[in-house]
Every structure is written in structure tokens, then in C-alpha cells.
Amino acid sequence: MKIQAEKIKNLLVQIDGFLVAIKEAENSQTDSLAKIAKPYRKSARNLVYYRALRKFDLRDFQKSMRQLGLSRFANAEGHIKASLLNTRLILQALIKDEGKKMLKSGLSIKSARRLLVSHTKDLLGYRSPGRRVRIMVTQPSEAANNYELVEQMVRKGMNVARINCAHDTPDIWLSIIKNIQVAAKASGRNVKIAMDLAGPKIRTGAIQPGPQVRKFKPLKNDLGEIIQAASVLLVPELEEGSADNALPIGAAALEGLNRGDELTFRDTRGKKRKLIIQERDKDGYLVAICEKTTYVKTGTVLQLSTLPEKVFVVGALPAVEHFILLKEGDVLRVDRTAVAGESAQYDDQGNCIQEAHISCQVPEIFKKIKKGHPVLFDDGKIKSKVIEVKEDCFRVSILRASEKGAKLRSEKGINFPKTTLGISGLTSKDNEDLKFVAEHADMVNFSFVNSKADVEELFAVLQELGAFNRLGVIFKIETRLAYNNLSEILMAAMQAKQVGVMIARGDLAVETGWDNIGLVQDEILAHCSAAHLPVVWATQVLENMAKNGLPSRSEMTDATISLRAECVMLNKGAYINDAIDLLDTILKDMEQYHDKKEIMLAKRTKLSIS
Incomplete structure (x- = not known):
């Protein structure tokens, strides 16, 4: 004793x-x-x-x-x-x-819990019945003209709708917001609008476009027999958001064609092909089928089989998006000027006569790059090391890529985890977008915040717009610098009345290292718990479910861990409403056993077999 x-x-x-x-x-x-x-x-x-x-x-x-x-x-x-x-x-x-x-x-301990609840409600709105954790959903462009899609999101449990200013236009954003507001009112629910500023994200530049062509391919079984013909939608002209199987042939052509008509032509390979018109859809467009694989390009001439002199010309098609295929050991040149990127060129003997190259959209970084520094492309899928630095470019050697090679496309992120770039704060686009956000949104998600100065810059702009303390702010922690400056960022953030933090795990994992992301996200959660700040758990939550309709085991575990946050963010996908439904169920079920980080020891029950 x-x-x-x-x-x-x-x-x-x-x-x-x-x-x-x-x-x-x-x-x-x-x-x-x-x-x-x-x-x-x-x-x-x-x-x-x-x-x-x-x-x-x-x-x-x-x-x-x-x-x-x-x-x-x-x-x-x-x-x-x-x-x-x-x-x-x-x-x-x-x-x-x-x-x-x-x-x-x-x-007191009880008062501390109440503060977090109060701050969460002020920023993210009311919680859903039976669920403490809110659900934030990234809106696809389709949400601007598909009210039913948005209404389902609201009914299935979306608490916050996220619109990314890096994509689309103010007109599309406004249409999305109106659909959300109508759907929320019809459902008797409160849905907050959050808008992401694009921020100074460093991305790859344009790549030489491919030909203006579309491929149509029927579905076949293992014996090579057609089980479903390729569907082709004949429209007057292509618009933003047009279907991938649409072919523009002019408004006049649509009026003179009917069910059963056949359009014959030769595809890009000179092969004889035909389109058989099946029906006219609700928008007045014609639905046709093609029973053989075909490639149609801009300018292809279509003939009416029963009246060969009656021809229709395929209008402008989008260029095929090209990519640069990179393998371990390859060399890639990154250009300062906006030169369209290209894959490496080889002679008949297999010798490289022109190395692969792509530009970077932020030329200011070239003054900071040093030989030996790591550079990562496309969320870390491609890892490289700087082997040479010049005034107008730098060259990297590819250290890691997928086994068959990694496809690097335009508009993909570039990360410099060990390089102090000195780039942060609001871009000119952010300042312009903030005017729209201040007028139409409930909160702004501040991308790539790195320091106390960045926080103060944002607050100053919000003051000028008359939106300070009216517009909530979520600070996205997604860089090594932001993590190292986390405490000062939080202290500066709390000068406003409605603030939160998003753990943007995609860029954060690339910046801090995959081996560190577990520790890093735990530290951010702990600091935010100390400050009673609501946290948004973001990036790749149920991603496979949202895109392909079936979750992986690791995704289910990740969704359960997200109970430690106050909000979980889902990204867009063809099965997004199924993902919302599943996440809503997981959170409601698991909250019986977890209160934030603490395990709740309910009476153990056996799983029923149905």
C-alpha cells in the first residue's frame, strides 16, 4: 500500500x-x-x-x-x-x-460536449432523426437539370449539398441550388449549401487532342453473339451535358426521319455500317441502334437507304481525350509555357526521338523546384523525382506507376510534398467565385489553406462582401504546411462564429505520405475536438459504391470510422443515391455502439440470418 x-x-x-x-x-x-x-x-x-x-x-x-x-x-x-x-x-x-x-x-465535461453540438448545428444545420453525423454530397453537373436525382438525395438523407467551383459555371451552380431548395422544401427538410473554392491547386496542362470521333460497340456474349445492339441518340447538336452516345445531325434531319428508317454510311475505317431508327424519345430525339462496332467522326455522311440522295452530315464531335502513358524509368518533361502535352515519340528502332512532355498550369512554381525533390501526379498514382531543372522546364524520372503503365491526363493534380512553393491564399478566380458564394450559399469550403495569413485574407474578403459571420467557413486541411500550421489556423479561424474543418484525405495523404495519413488524420481530429470544431470526413468514402454500385470491405470499415467526425462527404457517381442510403444506414446502426470516439457497450446481440 x-x-x-x-x-x-x-x-x-x-x-x-x-x-x-x-x-x-x-x-x-x-x-x-x-x-x-x-x-x-x-x-x-x-x-x-x-x-x-x-x-x-x-x-x-x-x-x-x-x-x-x-x-x-x-x-x-x-x-x-x-x-x-x-x-x-x-x-x-x-x-x-x-x-x-x-x-x-x-x-465542465458536459458543457464541452454541448459546445461541439451547438457549433455543429450552427454550421451544418439540423441533424437527421436517429443520426448524429451529417452527410454532405458532392453535386454532379447533372443535378442542374435532373430534379428527380436531387430530390432522391434529399429524401435519402443528404444534409449538406456540396458544389465545387472548380467545375461548371455560375448558371449551372444556380440551377443546382434551385433544385436543392425546391426538393428540400417539398420534403420538409433543411439542406445547407456548401461551395468549394477551387484554390491554387497545381494541375497538369492540356494534352494534344485526339480525333473528333465516337465509338459505338454492341454488347456480346462469350460466343461473340450480340445480346444488345449499341444505342445511338440522334440530336440536333451537342450541348454541355449531352449523352456520350449522342450524334448531332441537325434539326431538319430529325423532322424527316421515322421509326424503321435506315441510315447507311462508311465509318472511319471504310467499313459499311447502318443505323436503324427505333423510336422518338420524350425530347423529340431519335433513338437508333447499330449492330456492329463502328467509329463515327465529324463530317461523316449518312444516307437514307430508301432515298440515297437524301443525306445528313454528322456535326462537330468532341475530340477524344488523349493521355500520356508513363512507366517506371520513363522521363517526363514538365514545361513552364502552355505547350500541349504529348507522349514520347520513337523511331523504327525503338529509340526515343522526343521525350514525353506536359505543361504545368502554375508557372510560379518553377523558381522553387530543386533537383532531387519528389513530384507526384494524379493524387499520388505516379511518383517521380526531379533529375534536371531549367528555366523553362524541369525533367523527372518516373519511380512508380502501375504495372502496365499509368495514364497521365490533363487537369490532374501535381504535388510537391517536400518543396516550399510559397503559393497559397485566394486566387483571382476564388475572389470572383466568392461573390456568387456569398449571395447563394450557406458556407464556403476554403481549399488549400496553409497559414493564419490565408485565414485572415479570406475573412477580409468576406467582410468586404458583407458575408463575414453570415457565411459559414470550412477550412480544408490538405497540405503538409496546413497540417504543420494547424493550431494557428484554428485559432485564427475561431475569430468567426461558424467554422469547421474538412480532412481532405486525398491531397493530404499525397502531401504527408501514405504511411503518415493515419496519424495525421488522428491529430487533426484531436485538435478539432479540443477546439469543439465540427469535422468533415472527406475523400473516397464509399467511392466504389457511388461509382460502381458495390462497396468494398475497406470502404465499409472506413465509413464506420467516420463516426468520429460530425459530417461525412460523399463524392458523385452513378450510384450516389444508393451510397447515401447505405451510409445513412451504417451511421444510424453504428451510433448505437459509438459516441464519437467512445465505444458504447450495449447488450450484445447475435446477427439474424435471413
């Missing part, structure tokens, strides 16, 4: 040391704390406490606490001082020490 008492006294000394440290930290942050918005004053103070406590190596202390069956502070981020004082009181009672009186914690 004497040895046990000495251990407890040693723990009390350590706790007193922790309390002194957090008090000193608070005193040193007087100026910063004075700038915090009223709803976050207690939260900011607790974040200061948390940062001070994390300067200690607590592992031995935690082991000793565990041996006594007491709190190890593993889930105490949101109420540091209260947990320290409560634990000290328990330890004193164990050795009947009445030497020190209980101090006021300033923020």
Missing part, C-alpha cells in the same frame, strides 16, 4: 505540473484569445490547454493511470482542465489527501 501511495503522489505531482503548464500557456496567449469570437472563447482556451499538455510525453503517465483503472485522457481533448482536476480529486481521495481544494475547471 505504501508503494501504491507513493505512485499516486507522483501522479499528483505530474498533474500539478500539467496544470501549471496550461495556465502559463493561457497567460501567453492573452492577445490571441481576446480576438476569438464569443461562441468559441471557451473552446479556444481549451485548445491552448490541449496544445500545452501535448508538449509532455504522457505515455508513462497514461500507463500508471491505466494500472489504477483511471482515465488516461485519451478522450479528454474537449475538456482538458476539467479532466485534470477531476482526476486529481480522485487520486487525492485514494490516499485520503485533503491538502488541496478543488479548483474551478471553467468548462
